[in-house]
Amino acid sequence: MSAPAVTTTFTLDDPIIIGGEEVIAAGTLITVRKPGSGELRGLALQSLIQLDVASLETLAPRVTSPVIHKQFAAAMAPNDMLQFGTEVIDFLLPKAAKPVSHEA
Secondary structure, three states: OOOOOOEEEEEOOOOEEEOOEEEEOOOOEEEEEOOOOOOOOOOOHHHHHOOOHHHHHHHHHHHEEOOOOHHHHHOOOHHHHHHHHHHHHHHHOOHHHOOOOOOO
16 A cells, blocks of 8 residues: 555646736646645634635645745636645545545
């Protein structure tokens, strides 16, 4: 059995646009790193599990590459924010709460 992933990725469906300027293009691969306790400081785990946008905006610059700064996260399309949030939730769930994988 392999060790749990410490990073995961998703692809932005829509560009992030700030002040009429595209700051991160659609199709950009975003790497999300498993947050440690320090990166979760000041955030309620329950808020992240509930996909609270303000909490996800705060967490994004702490765990993404390229860095999605808080103002970039605020400008993300809802579908892309949901992609980010589901990656975060996957890191936070205990193994017992995840479906069993039958990978070869």
